[in-house]
Amino acid sequence: MVDPPAFIKKRKDMDKGIQAYLRLNSLAMKLVKPRGILFSASCSMHLSKEKMLMMLQKAALRSKKTLQILMQNHPGQDHPLHPLLSEMDYLKGFVMEVH
Numbered sequence: 001m002v003d004p005p006a007f008i009k010k011r012k013d014m015d016k017g018i019q020a021y022l023r024l025n026s027l028a029m030k031l032v033k034p035r036g037i038l039f040s041a042s043c044s045m046h047l048s049k050e051k052m053l054m055m056l057q058k059a060a061l062r063s064k065k066t067l068q069i070l071m072q073n074h075p076g077q078d079h080p081l082h083p084l085l086s087e088m089d090y091l092k093g094f095v096m097e098v099h
Helices: 011-031 049-062
Strands: 035-042 065-074 092-098
Touching: 011 035, 011 049, 035 049, 049 065, 049 092
Parallel strands: none
Antiparallel strands: 035 092, 065 092
16 A cells, blocks of 8 residues: 655645655555555645556556556545535545556
8 A cells, every 4th residue: 555645735846746656656566466456545636647647657667567457546425526626636546456
């Protein structure tokens, strides 16, 4: 399980934060046995689900692994979303099988 604090608190921290997520997830993927399960989460408001998925793919390449996304997690009912405030959709996670 990879569930760090928000690495991207401001837009200006995007590149540095993505690199931190990339390093952490690459290290985690190296520790997972083949066909093992890894959960990776982010609470960084400025990191979109799409950018997180791209980062996870880069982490897999870096660690010489392949991923199969089993589940994409979203905020629970205790975190209601407003349709006009996309920044409220900041909790995200992926359950992956690592090969």
